[in-house]
């Protein structure tokens with residue numbers, strides 16, 4: 001079959017898909033379908049209970065939901081207090097991971113022991129880098145992580161065993177090894193696709209997760225204490241976000257079938273990669289690059305508004321109609337993580353002489369919130385989410401864009417692990433929502449009688 005013929009056939013198949021898969025939007029209302037598992041106010045349908053974290057965007061006053069500045073609690077501890085409490089430590093992420101997995105903050109002795117455990121598990125299996133990561137390098141580091149996670153299944157002598165001890169061990173190993181797999185994947189990409197020298201440093205047991213990321217990514221392996229501290233804060237705030245966010249819910253969905261840890265984590269990675277979820281941090285960076293090409297005067301709010309309105313009208317950038325880094329399913333007034341990141345972005349931009357760029361982000365945040373509310377007539381205010389400032393912070397830490405979403409994953413694997421274990425401990429029921437059939441039942445027609 002010629003390429004042209006093949007292409008025409010595919011076009012015909014696409015027409016069939018589009019025509020047969022089109023569902024009348026009115027039917028969702030008619031059958032009271034909770035589209036996107038949300039009620040008519042956009043609130044998530046209650047599908048589970050968790051003690052791991054609490055995500056609050058509203059409070060209830062006299063029976064009415066009232067928007068509040070967003071709050072986030074990990075095992076009961078408010079996230080801004082955690083970040084503040086970790087201010088003199090470079091191991092905030094390790095403390096957070098311990099907290100999420102085991103329910104409370106570690107004592108100094110428990111933390112020292114936990115750091116040692118992660119240090120022991122950090123090294124990849126013998127020849128894994130050569131045989132798996134270097135062998136088929138990818139342009140996408142989330143794809144690298146998925147591939148590595150699925151391959152680790154074959155290295156595990158007991159991959160399907162769901163005993164908590166076994167699953168915990170698998171989770172700890174993944175938590176310890178994600179930074180190494182992502183960094184080596186990036187180094188392979190840099191070498192094979194960008195024609196740069198291949199740089200492979202070994203992780204160091206005594207270093208924190210943040211320090212190891214910086215060491216493994218940088219050619220000279222060097223970083224400052226401030227850089228490691230800022231990255232550690234980023235890891236802390238991305239670590240967990242309730243059971244309902246798409247990638248953690250994916251963890252619950254897969255775990256509820258009784259499948260293995262590697263299948264579960266690979267699926268969650270696939271979810272997090274999406275541009276409406278963790279992948280938004282890359283999109284924000286690309287959107288700002290595009291904006292800088294189109295907006296000549298960064299102080300001209302009319303020019304910025306015009307560019308952003310173009311995005312909402314699907315005329316600019318990726319034509320999705322979205323302003324990335326804005327909006328959230330739960331938060332309306334503010335995302336506490338974006339508030340924290342904004343402070344770091346401001347501080348770093350002052351140190352690096354990038355105040356103009358920070359001011360542009362600040363303006364876009366304000367104008368975009370207003371435009372989205374007007375454009376979509378949403379019932380709630382729209383705010384910057386965690387992905388809005390993170391890429392700007394990473395860029396100031398000289399981290400490459402390819403590694404932005406993997407950093408989210410390196411952190412969120414802790415939350416996924418806590419939810420997987422919680423689901424297993426509680427022997428949850430298989431997750432199985434319903435879909436209403438709105439097609440037509442048909443009589444079988446023999447092929448010689450089909451006249452279409």
Ligand SMILES: CC(=O)SCCNC(=O)CCNC(=O)[C@H](O)C(C)(C)COP(=O)(O)OP(=O)(O)OC[C@H]1O[C@@H](n2cnc3c(N)ncnc32)[C@H](O)[C@@H]1OP(=O)(O)O
Nearest residue numbers: 042276277278280322323324325326327328329376378385
């Ligand atoms: C780690 C994270 O996952 S944080 C989120 C990262 N994602 C992004 O930044 C992508 C841009 N943002 C979005 O796509 C959305 O805000 C989401 C996916 C985060 C949340 O979506 P929802 O829960 O549907 O938000 P909400 O109910 O407040 O939205 C109401 C309306 O406003 C629209 N809207 C919300 N945010 C945006 C945005 N950033 N740009 C354009 N329109 C938006 C929604 O599409 C929806 O329109 P519709 O009724 O025509 O479908």
Ligand SMILES: O=C([O-])CC(=O)C(=O)O
Nearest residue numbers: 240241244245246329386
């Ligand atoms: O809660 C959500 O829907 C998305 C989010 O912010 C996260 O997972 O961090």
